[in-house]
Amino acid sequence: MLIGFAVPVSGGWATPARQARIAQEAERLGYHSVWTLQRLLNPAGSQDRTYRAVPDPLVTLAYLAGLTERVRLGVAIVNLPFYSPALLAKQAATLDHVSGGRLDLGIGLGWMPEEFAAAGVPMERRGARGEEFLAAMRSLWASGSGGGPSEFHGTFYDHPPVVMEPGPAQSPEPPILLGGAAEPALRRAGRLAAGWVSASRADPRTLGRSIRIVKEAAEKAGRDPSTLRFVCRAAVRVRAAGRADRRPLHGSFEEVRADFADIAAQGMTELFVDLNFDPEITGPEADPRESMLRAEEALRAFAPGG
Template identity: 55%
Template sequence: MSPLRLGFGLPVSGSWARPANLVRIATRAEELGYESLWTFQRLLHPAEGDWGPMYHAVQDPIVTLAHVAAVTERARLGIAVVNAPFYSPIVLAKQLSTLDELSGGRLDAGLGLGWAEEEFAAVGVDSARRGARTEEFIACLKAIWTEDVVSFDGQFYRMPSARVDPKPVQRPHPPLLLGGTAERALRRVGRLADGWISSSRHDLRTVGDDLELMRAAARDAGRDPDRLRFIIRGVPRLTDEPAGADRRPLQGDAGQLRGDFEQLAAVGVTELFLDLNFDPEIGSPDADPAESMRRAEHLLETFAFAPGS
């Protein structure tokens, strides 16, 4: 069993998402040995209805990581995720190539399909066939990144014969990670991607079955399943006292959470990042930012180096 790599979600949602806090969390996490720093995307929140407090006010993930790239040196910078249908491949390819260069080749690029009809309406894209659209998007993105002269003519996207430089620092391209929970989405990971990123709501008690599905899809596609990365966005609830027997994974005292880390590694999870943005007491615009930072730094210090110990 390989040690679980541990990362941390940057403050990008709610009242604690401020420049000084962003720099503090990024630099402190790197000092303490965390291997990765993560953002996520939400373009808007509907005027009617409620998607949850963590989605009310969210910073742009790519701009945020460009800022963090300038104040860190070692930690990988992860996007979990941006929704491919909201972009054209050439625009996102240029942004991510630039971010990869600015960070010295530390980018992990996570892509999703999108789920909110309001966001599809806002960007002027039809949500129908978004799975097929995203698969073609990936093919076009890889062509832009790997071909000296790229020409692409698909059903959804077209690239006239052109040179697109500079290329990313990482070759052949930054790792492409996909989100998704449906069986079709998980099989897509095995066929096309370098790895998978879970949602904040994924049931970690059955994640081993999901990983095996992706590994099987990779084998069916003639790919090496051992090269896939399996990344969990975990929403921890650290308590002073042990939680009861009916607790959910990543809820309880430090000993219980470390046990959860070990169980995730045992079923094949390669990486876990702790994301407090999805704690409603932190990721809300109404949360106390000072208390959010106190809890975040306590969490960082509690689990520093825990996966490799």
């Protein structure tokens, strides 16, 4: 199972300098990938402080692309309804070139009503809208990679014959990893994507069930399930060992590494450590300097092969 690490993207520690430091150290230590996430905004007065001061994920990855050479750059996830197919196709293709073909594009459908309202798009029929979005975006990418003009006429998206150049650096496209936990979303990943990425709230003990659904859908669609990628967002909280109420991915470095082995045994092909969901790291009371010290300790402790 390949191991990645999320850069600081939520809370007071999420500054460009600290993002660069984590990404460069992750590359030096042999991590496979570094990751960001998307949150456009938060409801005013919300008591949920999970997402604070979150920067744009694609701009952040472009910044990190210029500071790294080998490590893959992943976003888990961007929400399709907040873009047009042409806009995301252009941004992703450009980022793929800027990074030298290192982009992993995680995609979702969104869930926060306030974000949909601010983006000016409806929440209804997100699944159907998402499938059509993917088809339109792929048509645009193909037009810039020698596939001829793109013309698309759908229920939600429509464009005349056009050519969008250049196409992505990776051929035929950056790997698309779909998010979602509901069965229709899992089956969509099996039919249409390079793989599936789990959410921060997913139960690490039941990932195998989701993987089976994705693989079944892939096989039914005539695809080879063995080629799919399965990426676990591991919302790690490092705590003292031996707690009676310990949950998976919460505990000492040794306990959490044992959880990684259990996750790999369920069929996950990749995992990235994400400290952005730990209130001791990202909460309003957290000291950003202390958060960085803890993150760097975790980077060393979870380093591949270490």
